[in-house]
Amino acid sequence: DTAVSQTPKYLVTQMGNDKSIKCEQNLGHDTMYWYKQDSKKFLKIMFSYNNKELIINETVPNRFSPKSPDKAHLNLHINSLELGDSAVYFCASSLTGNYGYTFGSGTRLTVV
Amino acid sequence: SQQGEEDPQALSIQEGENATMNCSYKTSINNLQWYRQNSGRGLVHLILIRSNEREKHSGRLRVTLDTSKKSSSLLITASRAADTASYFCATAVYGNNRLAFGKGNQVVVIP
Numbered sequence: 208d209t210a211v212s213q214t215p216k217y218l219v220t221q222m223g224n225d226k227s228i229k230c231e232q233n234l235g236h237d238t239m240y241w242y243k244q245d246s247k248k249f250l251k252i253m254f255s256y257n258n259k260e261l262i263i264n265e266t267v268p269n270r271f272s273p274k275s276p277d278k279a280h281l282n283l284h285i286n287s288l289e290l291g292d293s294a295v296y297f298c299a300s301s302l303t304g305n306y307g308y309t310f311g312s313g314t315r316l317t318v319v
Numbered sequence: 320s321q322q323g324e325e326d327p328q329a330l331s332i333q334e335g336e337n338a339t340m341n342c343s344y345k346t347s348i349n350n351l352q353w354y355r356q357n358s359g360r361g362l363v364h365l366i367l368i369r370s371n372e373r374e375k376h377s378g379r380l381r382v383t384l385d386t387s388k389k390s391s392s393l394l395i396t397a398s399r400a401a402d403t404a405s406y407f408c409a410t411a412v413y414g415n416n417r418l419a420f421g422k423g424n425q426v427v428v429i430p
Contacts, residue, residue, distance in 0.1 A: 211361075242420075247422070248356075248405060248422070248423045249420075249422055249423075250362075250407070250420040251420075252417055252418070252419075255417065263417055297361055297362070299362075306367070307352055307364035307367050308352075308354075308362070308364060308418060309364065310354075310361035310362040310363070311361050312360055312361045313359075313360070313361050
């Protein structure tokens, strides 16, 4: 009955690899997000989808590509991973209208 | 761009004491929200205060909003060890579903 679930929870991979993180929400929310949290705990939005349509695309390297097959799912694919990509990536969802977000538990990505 | 800036960055208090943290922001907002993050976990929504509200309560939490000073405060009364966490404020602007998060306050409640 998890509201926003992300997989995997931990991801350790070598530089240059390609990896994906998956996110699913069962709250009936129409908007989903990817945030990146750095080592100083600063949270920065990366992408947002509303009803499968990309509405926010921050200045993120094009190695990062989100995909939303339906409004309950938002995946993040990262190509050619770099050391600086190491961070915790959070998926979140909300209802349009500026209500609170519901966050997943995060995916800790470590690039070695 | 980063909206909220919490102050202070780290707070250590004894159980039972009150904890207060502040947040300032730069632009007009629709609402301001506070979140808690326990170590190694996701953020949990605590409370939302709209721009036309000045104070809001939820259990042991009290949030104030001063739009003239572009600032908010979060008060946790009668703190418990379980309140140990990082607390973030986040702002939402009109017509935009994007939340901009501040840096976060680390609160440690000593039993």
